[in-house]
Amino acid sequence: MRSFILTIYFFITYAAVQAQQISASETGALIPAPVSAKYAGNSYVIQKGTAFYNTTELQPAADLLAMYIQHAGIQTTGVSSQASGKDGIRFRIDSVAVPQPEGYRLSINQHQIDITAHDAAGAYHAVQTLRQSWRKSPGKLSVPGGVIEDYPRFHxxxxxxxxxxxxxxxxxxxxxxxxxxxxxxxxxxxxxxxxxxxxxxxxxxxxxxxxxxxxxxxxxxxxxxxxxxxxxxxxxxxxxxxxxxxxxxxxxxxxxxxxxxxxxxxxxxxxxxxxxxxxxxxxxxxxxxxxxxxxxxxxxxxxxxxxxxxxxxxxxxxxxxxxxxxxxxxxCPKTRWNACPACKARMAQEKLPDVDALQSYFIRRINAYVQRKxxxxxxxxxxxxxxxxxxxxxxxxxxxxxxxxxxxxxxxxxxxxxxxxxxxxxxxxxxxxxxxxxxxxxxxxxxxxxxxxxxxxxxxxxxxxxxxxxxxxxxxxxxxxxxxxxxxxxxxxxxxxxxxSFRRRLKKRSTAVQYEEVTYRIEECRPGQLRVSLRGGGDIHYTTDGTTPSVKSRKYTGPILITRNAELKAVVIQQGKPAGRMFRQSFQMHQAVGAAIKLKQAPNSRYAENAGILVNGVSGSDRYNDRQWLGFSGRDLEAVIDLGSVRSIQQVGANILNYHWQRMWEPAVLQFHTSPDGVHYTLAATQQAFPANGINAIRLRVPPLRARYVKVTALHKGVIPTGEYGAGGNGLLMVDELYVD
Known part of the structure; x- marks a missing residue:
């Protein structure tokens, strides 16, 4: 089974995130997730007159917390330099109790908030956890009782x-x-x-x-x-x-x-x-x-x-x-350095073999100066x-x-x-x-x-x-x-x-904007048919004829069978209304969809690597990292498609992405050969012009013929010429849907 995934996201706006910094409405919405959080007992209420106690080292963190509380409209008694107190918010350093750098422990009950930190950084992080935890109501902030122990994974x-x-x-x-x-x-x-x-x-x-x-x-x-x-x-x-x-x-x-x-x-x-x-x-x-x-x-x-x-x-x-x-x-291009008398003199003086070594000299010289400081x-x-x-x-x-x-x-x-x-x-x-x-x-x-x-x-x-x-x-x-x-x-x-869990907590951080997604997966790709599954955060309603889905459209209950050209549109329905933006994806059926395919050379691992995407009925977009393009750097494409039986063929094609600004170059030539037995091939069509900046959807009519195998060859352009972006490097050959009909 071949799988292909696409996800459409609906995002929280920055304004909504900012609004929730002081008023997270529910517990358990902490981001990032703490190492350990155990909620129990009564909440501590921060209100007018709440006292602070801290050590000198943690004064800045205590001041920061006091400022956040004041911004929430609550006046505290100020920050005391005393290290202890009965009721209130207490800061202290204890690197034995909290051995991890930047770590902290929050102990909260109805009488006090105890912040124990490994160091000053840990106290700052504890303050931010409190900031995400409290619930705001008129004149007070309620912090859920319990114990949170936390420290970072990476320094x-x-x-x-x-x-x-x-x-x-x-x-x-x-x-x-x-x-x-x-x-x-x-x-x-x-x-x-x-x-x-x-x-x-x-x-x-x-x-x-x-x-x-x-x-x-x-x-x-x-x-x-x-x-x-x-x-x-x-x-x-x-x-x-x-x-x-x-x-x-x-x-x-x-x-x-x-x-x-x-x-x-x-x-x-x-x-x-x-x-x-x-x-x-x-x-x-x-x-x-x-x-x-x-x-x-x-x-x-x-x-x-x-x-x-x-x-x-x-x-x-x-x-x-x-x-x-x-x-x-x-x-750092080396074009100017290669032609520069001063740079050549520097290379001779420092006995540098090439311009890469000259760049290393440059960085080392600056590094030495910075280190002296x-x-x-x-x-x-x-x-x-x-x-x-x-x-x-x-x-x-x-x-x-x-x-x-x-x-x-x-x-x-x-x-x-x-x-x-x-x-x-x-x-x-x-x-x-x-x-x-x-x-x-x-x-x-x-x-x-x-x-x-x-x-x-x-x-x-x-x-x-x-x-x-x-x-x-x-x-x-x-x-x-x-x-x-x-x-x-x-x-x-x-x-x-x-x-x-992360998505659930993310939604709790904002009630102002819906955050929903529809995903699709091609669960099965066989000759002449696709089975497409949908997932989303609620009931999904969809259409396949290009019309806009609504609550009255077909409800998704299982994989959708596609046997002809289709434009799938879907939306999550919540409380009787669409939630978020509409998902859409086109499928173009042809004889090669779902056929077996073999590549002579592996594609660039930075892009899709599964040869099956070349015959899955989905055309890649001009956003070249959409998982629908195969890339070949300095290598040719040679793909052999097995249609399963001898069939009549009248048209062949391929999608080529031509973006010189991204080092993506059209092939020198694109050829299609056909064969009844996979051994003896005959040239069926050739294309040498790829004029479009962007996607070149090549479709070539061929004299009626019968074949089982179609060999598609695209010869890479070679080294990028002088004056072009990335000159001197290999051009990247980008290929998508191989078309046979």
């Missing part, structure tokens, strides 16, 4: 936010930090510079504010849409040093460390626009108005570049007390190229290979995999879904992520790249609730994680 639990592609105000950054604290993250990775804008004030280099912080215009729509269109409006902004100090202090008061990222040696166009002498060619340059990777980077052969970056880092390290400074290191660098996994700098921490975003390499060299690793933890990906396949970078990372996939348990894996982080997040509302939609799923993966023991 590093982070969220990243790109403010270069789109700029977010200080107020939004603070709201983001509030959410990080609520869900027990402890690191905020602030991506402050990139090709499209420089967002941090550096007093030594004022042109970074007057020039680098601004771009002339911004791309309209998606970069895959041709021709490209721009809005013609100057765009930009930056954070003053006073604002950065304010944000860092705000985060520290909530137990959050802020890690700044200053991109180098690539993603530097905005900086080069301000100081063109720092590039290999000398410019002129301008901040990028398009999304992508650009050839102009910091010159590795000029000492003035390192003088500039050291000056920048001096001011950055004054503003950020973080032990880590992120220096990027990713996606008592800090450590973090970089994306490209910093492995040419040799890893001593003491560097690697963020592994291109799968697990970088993590394994860094861990083998005994370097710390933070897992940031693109496929599972990039929140700029689509989270639904709903056709009208908000514009996203690409890919498909639904909530359940985030929740199911399991990082490799290597000794040097420090933790995990979610990434929010902002190319298509032009407003705070758009950013919120992409972040929530996937961030909450990540919070549970990062904090809770794997043994207690349960997606059904």
């Amino acid at each position: 590093y639990r982070g969220m990243h936010l790109d403010v270069s592609r789109h700029f977010f105000a200080v107020g939004y950054i603070k709201k983001f930090i509030d959410s990080l604290a609520l869900y027990k993250f402890n690191n905020f990775h602030w991506h402050l510079t990139d090709d499209q804008g420089w967002r941090i004030e550096i007093k030594k280099y004022p042109a970074l504010q007057t020039i680098a912080a601004w771009r002339n215009e911004t791309l309209i729509g998606h970069k895959k849409e041709l021709p490209h269109r721009f809005d013609g409006k100057r765009y930009g902004g930056y954070y003053t040093q006073a604002e950065i100090k304010e944000v860092v202090a705000y985060a520290a008061a909530r137990g959050i460390n802020v890690i700044p990222e200053i991109e180098m040696p690539g993603h530097a166009l905005a900086a080069l626009a301000a100081y063109p002498q720092l590039g290999c060619t000398g410019g002129p340059y301008q901040a990028a108005t398009f999304w992508g990777v650009f050839d102009d980077v910091f010159c590795a052969g000029k000492d003035s570049v390192f003088t500039f970056l050291e000056g920048v880092l001096d001011e950055v390290m004054e503003l950020f007390p973080s032990p880590y400074i992120h220096i990027g290191g990713d996606e 008592g800090r450590h660098i973090i970089g994306w996994d490209e910093i492995l190229e040419g040799g890893l700098a001593p003491g560097a921490t690697v963020m592994s975003w291109r799968g697990t290979e970088g993590a394994e390499s860094a861990a083998a060299q005994k370097h710390h690793v933070i897992m940031t995999p693109e496929d599972e933890l990039y929140f700029d990906h689509y989270q639904s396949l709903y056709p009208e879904e908000q514009l996203a970078a690409g890919g498909y990372t639904p909530l359940q996939e985030v929740y199911a992520y399991e990082p490799p348990l290597k000794h040097f894996i420090q933790g995990i982080q979610g990434q929010v790249w902002s190319e298509y997040l032009s407003t705070e509302q758009r950013a919120d939609y992409m972040i929530y609730p996937r961030m909450l799923a990540l919070a549970e993966v990062a904090w809770s023991p794997q043994s207690i994680r349960d997606y059904v």
Whole structure:
């Protein structure tokens, strides 16, 4: 039996999540799930006059709790420095009773709340658990009685936010930090510079504010849409040093460390626009108005570049007390370096064999400077190229290979995999879904992520790249609730994680927005027929003729048999009304649907790997990570379809995805051969033109013939040509539904 799954999600809005921070309406709705929670006895009531008792070390956590209570409209007596008291809320440190770093124990009865923490971080986390637990009523907050024992699974639990592609105000950054604290993250990775804008004030280099912080215009729509269109409006902004100090202090008061990222040696166009002498060619340059990777980077052969970056880092390290400074290191094309006399001279002087070693030299030199200042660098996994700098921490975003390499060299690793933890990906396949970078990372996939348990894996982080997040509302939609799923993966023991429980708790965190889903699975795919099952959070009503389902439509009771072309639409019905958005999926039946199929070469593991999806009657969308496309990197496609018996054939076809912006290239040639016996094949049709940017649905009429076997061959394009995105690398051949009729 072949299985194919698609999930459509209906998401909690950020506003709803925020509203529930002070008024979770039921117990047992904690996210992330604690290690142990036993509810018993009477609730403790926080009201006017409630007393606080704490030790000096935990004063900041006690102050934070008092502030949250006051924001709920309740005035306490203030925080006492006495370590004990009868009735009230007591904070204390006891690393014997709570041996795990960042751990805490909450003991709650009708007389007091006792917070015992391993350290200050544990006390902060206990405060957030209380914040999620209490129930608000006029003049009081009720906290359920019981004992909660809790501590994190991973030391590093982070969220990243790109403010270069789109700029977010200080107020939004603070709201983001509030959410990080609520869900027990402890690191905020602030991506402050990139090709499209420089967002941090550096007093030594004022042109970074007057020039680098601004771009002339911004791309309209998606970069895959041709021709490209721009809005013609100057765009930009930056954070003053006073604002950065304010944000860092705000985060520290909530137990959050802020890690700044200053991109180098690539993603530097905005900086080069301000100081063109720092590039290999000398410019002129301008901040990028398009999304992508650009050839102009910091010159590795000029000492003035390192003088500039050291000056920048001096001011950055004054503003950020973080032990880590992120220096990027990713996606640095070597085109300019290969042609640059200064870079060639540097390579000769340092006896560097190639430009990869030159990048390693660049990173090592910056690393040495940062280490002399008592800090450590973090970089994306490209910093492995040419040799890893001593003491560097690697963020592994291109799968697990970088993590394994860094861990083998005994370097710390933070897992940031693109496929599972990039929140700029689509989270639904709903056709009208908000514009996203690409890919498909639904909530359940985030929740199911399991990082490799290597000794040097420090933790995990979610990434929010902002190319298509032009407003705070758009950013919120992409972040929530996937961030909450990540919070549970990062904090809770794997043994207690349960997606059904998580969804139930997620719904309790908001009563303002319905959270329902419809999923489908092809349970059986046989020649000429499909059996499709549906699942959802309630009664499902559906149609197969393309009409909109309602409570009067057929109720789902078991697998749906599909034997002809169908447009399946379904909706969850609750209280007599549709809950959430309508699910829809088209099925196109043809002679190859459900047929046996064999591939000569295995596809790229990043995309679907099951050959059966090529003959399942479902066409992939232009969101190429929808599990319906097979990808072949530097390899040809050769697939043989066995129709089961000799049949009449009049038409053959295939879907080809052509997105040069994503290194996805059309084949050099697509051919169809037929055979009655699987041994002797005859050419039936050939296609060499694939003009569409996006999906090329190739359908070719053939002279009437009879055959049992159809061989489909697509020859890959080869190396991506100079001047194109990804030049010098292998083009990716993307193929979907193979059609025979």
